[in-house]
Amino acid sequence: MAYAYFAFLDVMGYRYYLKKDKNDGTELFKTKLISSYRVFENIEIATLHHKSISDSIFMSSANDAYNFLCATKQVFLSFLENGLFVRGGIAYNKHFETNHITYSLALTDAYNIESEQSIFPRILIDKAVIQKLQNEAEPPQNNQTLQQIIENKLLINCGSHYQLHILDDTNWDNTFEKARDMYTTYQADIDESPKLTAYHSWFQEYLFNFKPARNRKLRYIKQFELTD
Template identity: 25%
Template sequence: MIMDSPKLCFVAFIDLLGFSNMVKQDLEAPNGNERYIEKLYDIHQETLAITKSTLDMELNLIQFSDSVVLATPFIKEKFEDFLKVISRYQHDLFCKGILSRGGIAYGKHFYKDGFMFSLGLIEAYRIESNVARFPRIVVSSDLMELIYPEKIHPETLPVIEENDGQIFLDYLSEINIEVLNSQRDLILRQAQSMNTSIREKYIWLMEYINHKRADIDFGITRFK
């Protein structure tokens, strides 16, 4: 059987944080009280629609359990659009009360009929699992240097460089103040969790929000 060859692609891997609790809350709830399954499916469909109607971009968007993979052919002129799609995806998740983290990389990638075989995915997953750590999607430094060899990227790129040198998607750049206010108490409560892993994620989130919005002051900051 003759198959298409893997193509060089931009690839993003996203992990939905707290997914097991979402599943339990939905599937153990009384009929008709499901929350997260509809939210996630709606965001999935909206992302595909935006990509096709607005950006004219070829995009593979696959979700299995708590893992989301997005990939598009490696076209330098489409890199900024790809980042904006993923940033919008993470933004929409946050607005629905869902935190996520991930990695963005590049490499040979093949997907067809539910079958995926991808070197780009392996690198994106490595970034998510070893580098991202907090509710952020980190862009591969190798990829940034490849696209912007002079280490100067356009101001329209939706990214922030953190103090640890990592570049991540600025998904709260256009966040609604009402959304942030509605989640303030939850964020503060989780930042005091006895679970160290949960606590550090929400402390980071508070610092990120402080950096973006002076009118929601958690009293700490860490960004350049």
């Protein structure tokens, strides 16, 4: 059976936004989804397959790990551009798919990473993905694809896994603005939920950990305040 890189992505807050549209008598969430999914029209990878069901996005590629990670980064940023967080997992394992059947250990691995370990608005990469690239060259550091991934700063160490790094100096300011706008727009509901507060606080810390030098942006979420 063939192997593939597989990304399982979850649109965070899907039911919340559907309910809000229903209560408000709008289709704002639908508009955001349509705009977010347009990113796939501009991704030029011949081997990339993708589809979505409800709040889940499935992406797979038989090869080309570097461009697959770049494409996944683009998807994350496209949803954020429209005020939506995604969370996900990326794996490398056996994968078989037709128009009617999907038999995929890669999908299962990616889903397990997303549902059990990603937790926050981020995309974790299974260590098997990196091990696969390392095993293709001797010594491992000679693998050109892996070096391309590292040189373009697409990886962050994250425990026994890796995290897809979606920030760079060209997108930091816009990513900050979109994350801040999302928080301020829904702050009343976020403040009522410790879980949602944790999601947004984590993303803020991620942002500021990689803030470009001389950038004067300030944190938009106050972590701890004494009661007056």
